[in-house]
Amino acid sequence: MHLSSDDLIAQCKALALGRGFLQAGVANQHGSSYLTLAVPYLSATQESRQVMGLFACHDNYQAAVRLAKELRKDLASLFNLPPKSFSIACNSRHLNEKKLAVDAGIGVYGKNSLVIVDGWGSFVVLLAVELPLYFLHLQPVNRVAERCLSCNLCQRACPPNALHHAYRLDRTLCLQSMASNGMLPVSDNLPVIYGCDICQNVCPYNKSALAYYKEAAAEATLEPWCDLALWERGDLADIQKAVKSSPLKFSWLDKEALMLNARVRAWSRAMRWAVQKELDSE
Incomplete structure (x- = not known):
């Protein structure tokens, strides 16, 4: 049976939603069409979130790719092609997944430069599956571009002022970007050891997701790389071993x-505790 482009796109989106993705849409980039997807971060323990940003409490990218590999089996049946014909991009250096998500209509930009997805805010992994057809007629979805209006909570909350320009992240100041590029400054007041959720934690669009993660924390698992004692007292070899699957x-x-x-x-922390104890004893 011959399907129109719109019917094919609708079926691709339906297959993605059926596999458990939050949102799905199709957009073009670099001369290819991509089924663009959003999936929420896995829940994490409260202890984990004092050590890592939420996205790093589990290997959320790998979990998203595993789900996408299941989806491409469905896509393979739809297009009558081998599953490996559908390449998956997640946290890619070659694709702009945020722009794909906005163009596909599954989210909009927030002032913290992250993509806001209905219901889950920015606590999502964005990824894309390259489709074997190029849908030439596709245009970026026209959604309300300005969601944040006069709100600037994320900008005001960012400790190093990395969001001094709305909708643009200054990576030279962002704690997460510095950590990712090996330029992390030595500091005693970093929010966590790796990752930073400060701009997300204050975003009004993340309220429902934050409520979910707070409730789900009790049932979550603690990954070995989220053990605070490992980072504070373990040796480098122990750390290298713990992060192998992170x-x-x-x-x-x-x-x-x-x-x-x-x-x-x-x-x-120990010095502050000792000073406070000394003051209390006077």
Whole structure:
């Protein structure tokens, strides 16, 4: 049976939603059409979130790719092609997944430069599956571009002022970007050892997702790389072993710098406790 382009796109989206993705849409980039997807972060323990940003409490990218591999089996049947014909991009350096998501209509930009998806805000993994057909007629979905209006909570909350221009992230100041590029400053007041959720935690569009994660924390599992004692007292070899199956596994991410920051935080915390104890005893 011959399907029109619109029917094919509708079927692709339906297959994605049937597999458990939150949102799905199709957009063009670099001369190809992509089924663009959003899936929520896995829930994490409260202890984990004091050590890592929520996205790093589990390997959320890998979990999203596993789900996409199941989806491409469905797409393979639809297009009568082998599953591996459908390449998957997640946290890619070659595709702009945020722009794809906005063009596909599954989200809009927030002032913190992240994509806001209905119901889950920015606590989502964005990924894309390249389709074997190029849908030439596709145009970016025209959604309300200005969701944030006069709200600037994320800009005001960012400690290093990395959001001094709305909708644009200054990566030279962003704590997460610095950590990802091995340029993390030694500091005793970093919010977590790796990752930063400050701009997301204050966003009104994340309220329902934050409520869910708070409730789900009790049932979540603690990953080995989220053990605070590991970073504060373990040696570098222990840390390297623990992060092998984590978002911190990449060689360009400086684990020694993260370990040093964890220890500076611990020493600072101990010093503040000792000073307070001395003051209380006077």
